[in-house]
Amino acid sequence: MALTGIQIYKFLPKTNCKECGHPTCLAFAMKLAASQVELAACPYVDDEAKQALEAASKPPIRLVTVGAGEKKIEVGNETVMFRHEKTFVHRPGLVVRIKDTASADEVAKTVEEVSGYSVDRVGMTFGLDGFAIQNESGDAATFAKCVEMVSSKTDLPLILMATDPASMSAALDKVSDAKPAIYAATKDNIDQMVELAKKCSCPLAVLSSDGLGELAELTDKASKAGVEDLILDPGVRDFGDSLVALTQIRRLALAKRFEPLGYPVITFPGEGASSLDEEAVLAAQHVAKYGSIVVIDRFSPALALSLITLRLNIYTDPQKPIQMKPGLYQIGEPKETSPLCVTTNFSLTYFSIAGELESAGWPSWLLVCDTEGLSVLTAWSAGKFDADKIAKTVKGENAAEKISHRNVIIPGGVAVLRGELEEELPDWKIMVGPREAMAVGGYLKENWK
Template sequence: MALTGLDIYKLLPKTNCKQCGQPTCLAFAMKLSQKQAELAACPHVSDQAKQALEAASRPPIRLVTVGVGDGRKIEVGNETVMCRHEKTFFHEPGYVVRIKDTAGDDEIAQTAAAIAAYGVERVGMDLRVSGVAVENASKNTAAFLKAVDLVKAAGDLSLVLMSADPAVMEAALAKSASSKPLIYAATKDNAAQMAALALKFKCPVAVCAEGLEAATALAEEVNKAGVEDIVLDPGTRGFADSLVTLTQLRRLALKKNFRPAGYPIITFPGEQASSPEEETLLAGQQVAKYAGIVVLERFDPSTIYPLLTLRQNIYTDPQKPIQMQPGIYTIGEPGTSSPVYVTTNFSLTYFSVAGEVEGSGLPSWLLVTDSEGLSVLTAWAAGKFDAEKIAKSAKTSGIADKVSHRKIIIPGHVATLRGELEDELSDWQIMVGPREAVDIPSFIKRTWN
């Protein structure tokens, strides 16, 4: 639970020695509470105060890392809000795909390779699947080790090792600990041994127990054994129980500072799903509502791609809207006589305009101008979308080489820029489009021939 400036002040020496760079201890305490200063800047702070402050500044949900691969490792936890509009969701959940060691060598290798190779670009971001959960379904150690090897050979995939047998787990960790796999799972029957393995190999461990109380009690037990990097599996596998339990865990961690609930959560949306679609919708729920690692039963681009898109949506910082790369975009296959529309690089503006232009049925050019991610009216009001900017993007984008006409359509909301633009772009005729994107199809039908 965060301390206020006054709480912190009480723990400081109150000598106003200024060695921290602040004029008074109170000023330093205020800076600390706003996370604009580090406690280490104070040379005189007591150990007791240090401990108290560190405990208080610990995040309510621990940040846990699984895997080591660049752009592939899963870093989850450290969330601070229930709803994204309250601030943002920080660490997007990792998707991993379960592969059983009974699947056969070829299939294991092929699936792992397909997952490793999979990537899709969306609004300038490269979206990927994080890794593979290898399950010791065979109960055979050699088969498990073989499967782990095959998956590791596919690339830098993050690993979840699934076995209830500590001896099997130890053998697998001996080969793979350097890639920091998640140990799945400590249960009430093997918690002490799994905790010992987590410590020995410095790997995170998931605790699995039926229900919120059992899972948090087990997390506490494993934590008391000295393990810090814990992931919770409260055993919920359906829509309603998962929604309720994950909501309660997040609340307990954030609002009650209940430490045993303060860990990321792993889910298995496909385990009881009756179809791939059901698994996908449940995975989607868990992305929106509080999962950290989502284990899927199958790898299929037609369900992975919507899930990656949803995760990108939910984990976008509401204060920092997704921006489009400024430049020329094509709608359909435009030619030299196709219309040229100007708009801003706020993603939602772009999507609205692009959607309506596409709906008009007329292939077109879209000149996306850098408005620092603001919508048309906001950008105009803030001086980020003016005649100069539009003229610059028209001149530097090379649009003049793409079309034989010299007409450019600006958003109706900035009709007032027309005169200035005519000065800046003297070869061009400036057409004023509609104010709302939805009116583009009828506008273009009326004005373009």
């Protein structure tokens, strides 16, 4: 049973050292009770206290891993209902379903398209995360052959979908080392599926369409039998019922600490949709509202892009802006006579100015200062983007070695820094650029000779 903040406080050193990042031990205890911090943040907790506080520091939703290697899917470990309360931790896996009744050419084409799809957003590359292979044929040999084929053509994680234990066993014989997820254990086959999950050390999805009560009974049975890495499927598919069920599961796990439902959830938006457009909308709902693995039936670049973008927007830490690595970047193929522009390392700021320079046809050197991910005006007002910072970055990145001139363009929003920067860089001409990135092309055309 979870401990209250006061109960946790009794086990803490009560020194108020602030090394945990909180002003008092009591404040830390309250955050720990709400699963908003890790016990490890306190460096002075003894072994006896650690053991007593294990339940309080344990995430209410278990972390489950599908697959092995660098491309594994990690889901769960969430501690809040809403992103603004702290942050969401593990973004949902986006998985494409393949049925074993499809021809070999169709399977190969889908695997190639999905595995090869990628999109660049704010300096990072994203793609889809895996495949769910369904035993639509009902034949164990056909299923195993399809699983083996997909596995040979991709290193993305797999979810094996079969309710017949014999078919599942045949497929696992081919790919068990890749640690696929087993889908699904039901009230009719749970004993056999549990044994397969234990034998292969694979995560097990548990399915019940008869309410959360039965689903909890099945997960409790699997857990007591020795399978801890579980994934929930509440068996609901349409918009309203899936929203209600997934929200109830999250609330029960977080607010009530109801351990039988403290696991990630898998969803199938294609089964609740009548068209690709409906599937896209329902998949988006599942990304936003508590789906951990979202299995889509049809791959299209447009659908993938929309879901990846939505997921990126939701599953970033609102307290930690997406940042670029400080440094000197080449936009296009700049020469020694090309412009040298300065900006901050807030990703959106960087890509705004970089995109405008590129689209305007101005190969340039773009000097990115470390402002801890803040935009130009925010960083300036916080004292993190000043003349001293710009000058140190110009010198530290050896910008003078890349160009034959000594002209540097600062954002128009911080024109006030010009005088101070002239003192810091006496051999340089400080030029004040436009306030908005969209005007940089016209500015350079008029001012860069």
